Amino acid sequence: MTETTASTTRYTVAVIGGTGPQGKGLGYRFARHGHDIVLGSRAAEKAEAVAAEVSERLVGVDGAGTARGAANADAIAAADVVLLAVPYDGHDELVASLADGLAGKTVISCVNPLAFDKRGAHGRVIDDGEGSAAESAARIAPEATVVGAFHNVAAPGLWGEEEFLDEDVIVVGDSAEGKQVAIDLAASVTGRPGVDGGKLRLARVLEPFTAVLISINRKYKTHSGIRVTGLDH
């Protein structure tokens, strides 16, 4: 795979949960492909330490953006785009605490509400089956433009490899402009634009789909992903 980036817009992305594996990995990919990232954490120092790790990997990368760390609210204030990469436990409270800052921003949720038991991974039931983490964020931060994306991209590959991942990022949302941001950013991960997968409510499917991939990973000892076939990328 060639390292060309389809996106031409340079975004500043705050990564809430930026010290976790998914946030750090996605942030790294965004910065590697020319976007600026502000990793957010409850404690600024922790975010700064991880940002330093990311910055180290950007040295000498042609056209790379920048990485820095900040407390969550400061990270959001510095960005046009906010990636929510936090565990589902505590998600609603965290979004509520940041809702003022999220107003007017594009918020990309990759939050996967999963549960695990003896039978493996499965989706947690939200709002009696009529909700999802992304829809909860949209409800709690009504002045943000919330989209769902990057649910099914496994963290180990994001951080552990340099090549584009052989999979697709499916983006859902009720705002075409909001979806376009995630579609652009997906190119930093896969080398091609994200795939518009429809309305925000379909996050109810993308979020628990990760449980299927986890099951496949266990069975086949691999890191699986999804590709959408039939598209002319």
Add this chain to the structure above:
Amino acid sequence: MTETTASTTRYTVAVIGGTGPQGKGLGYRFARHGHDIVLGSRAAEKAEAVAAEVSERLVGVDGAGTARGAANADAIAAADVVLLAVPYDGHDELVASLADGLAGKTVISCVNPLAFDKRGAHGRVIDDGEGSAAESAARIAPEATVVGAFHNVAAPGLWGEEEFLDEDVIVVGDSAEGKQVAIDLAASVTGRPGVDGGKLRLARVLEPFTAVLISINRKYKTHSGIRVTGLDH
């Protein structure tokens, strides 16, 4: 893609809903690759007419199986494996009416409980988010071995083309033996075994995922499918 079939077991498959596009298309693929199919319908004559159409396409195909039609209960009685390819409306009642015959058989559900409104396709909420069509079938026909598979394979390609489809069939179920049947049969459609996607409850994800593919199809004017990456097929 080459027309080799990975499966060596020859199954007799009753296709309930065998006169609908999904059932007819899957039945045709199974028969084309050496399995025997009995298309089932409420009226035997209708099933026989569609079976004749399928048989016509099997003429001269090396190693093809046979296709015939029958009333649903007779189709089931003649088969080891039953494919449920019926609309979700009326699904539970139909399964209840056939439950005695299904006892002891492997039942593969490809039923997609979808709803459509102005905002597009989306999954219907079953049992407050804790159920799926496949789980309903398992509950209603407790002596059958129910697995879920073939949810995301689009009918037009099944009937309209002869080549293997460039996608994967994900199989879920609580019985390894039951899943193996669907994994084998998947090779008739994709040229490679189906992918074991975990427990039956994950049908809650595979069934509404079809709504995502329908949204993609509308947006990109295509017939999309899923491929699982990271597998060494």
